[in-house]
Amino acid sequence: MHSYRRRRLTGLLALAPIVAAAPALLISRVAGAAPAEHVLTLNHHELSKPDFKASVGDRIRIVNGADIAHSIYVTYDDGKIVSLDTQLPGTEKSFVLEAAGTVVLRCWIHPVIRQALQVTPAR
């Protein structure tokens, strides 16, 4: 009897993590996958081409791999502009994608830098 109880308790304990994770799994199924992070690199007068699919809510990290400062700003389809401020060599800035559509990244200092992201609605 005693060993039966112990086996049952052990079985319940083994199930505990699954039971605990169930609400979180359920929420993620309803709310969509967790936002992703993507990296773009500045190399002198170029911003690397995106090799990822971006969605609203994703974080874009801009790494300045150049030996000069940059100042990236983001323009959404509706004209909203988000400036990331001056970015010194070797530093990183990031922003979260706020809206779907074509999001254009440019540099206030160097107009030649231009990169577009196609952003899909949140996952």
Place this chain on the structure above:
Amino acid sequence: MSKGKQQSGRMWPGLILLAVLLACVQGPKLRNAHGAAPDTAESMRSLKQKYQRPQSVPYPAENAHSQAKEELGRKLFFDTRLSRAGRSCATCHDPAKRWSDGLTQPVGSEQQEFARKTPTLLNSAWLSALMWDGRASTLEQQAVMPITAAHEMDMPVALLVERINTLDDYRRPVQRAYGRVRHITVMHIQQALATFERTLVSPRTDLDRWIDGDAQALSAQEQRGFAIYNGKARCSACHSTWRLTDDGFHDIGLASADRGRGKFTPPQVVGMQYAFKTPTLRELNDKGPYMHDGSIGSLLAVIAHYEEGGIDRPSRSPEMKPFTLTEQERADLLAFLHAIGRNPDSQAVGGSKEK
């Protein structure tokens, strides 16, 4: 000696050794990161590649080059009938003066002085932003700005189009460029002027010859100046590529009330306040004056300005880092700057074709 002192005494040599080791490991990386002078033949070769001229002139797909369009643009460029002030584009962009005006302060239609110097038109085909404050992003967009500006050529767009359409000598050139159009539009004028301007390219200089492998084209002192330009003085942080400009906007700490690019950017973008487009150094003349406002009279004074770093204010470019050159380094850099425009035997493309 107390025990603590004995211990710290033993620690110091170790710390110094560690610092030396770190410096050895980090040193080359740091020097490269800050664009120090190249120390090997390979790094010099790769540095010189950054200054190599392109093989051809870029024309946008939406305004492809044609000889007829270029000819029409040339005719428009030198025509004073496009102005109510008896001026043409060539009044300020004179082919004999490196497609600028050679003046300390440009003069407007009513002899008023302008606060900004007249930039050269050479190498316009490669520009990603035009005007000192970048308010035009294509040559087509820029082409009619001086024509319509009241203080320059003073010809409103409607009047410009009306006048061109009454001039018989434009009918054939326009038809050659655009086919049987009934009415010449402002778009035709913009495209033709932009096409002509794209043909204006800097002549090959001794610097180009040296970059291409002629070791004798620059003297030893000028070559040392090139190393300083790319190294200690960091001129190349902004005056980069074969055109010696990044087409970027920087506040270089000059005393001026002109906010430049800052007039067209959100006020919170602090770095654009007092920022002006980096001018090309290819057409650098020996006489000056220099800077966008002609405020510095000699190249030595320009070097001194960069050594001191200009006015320290929030908008000042992070590239403006004060430094100190030795007398010899200053002389070497000056020699290189003088050599940039040295062009003993050729003419600017397009410069000999004006009518």
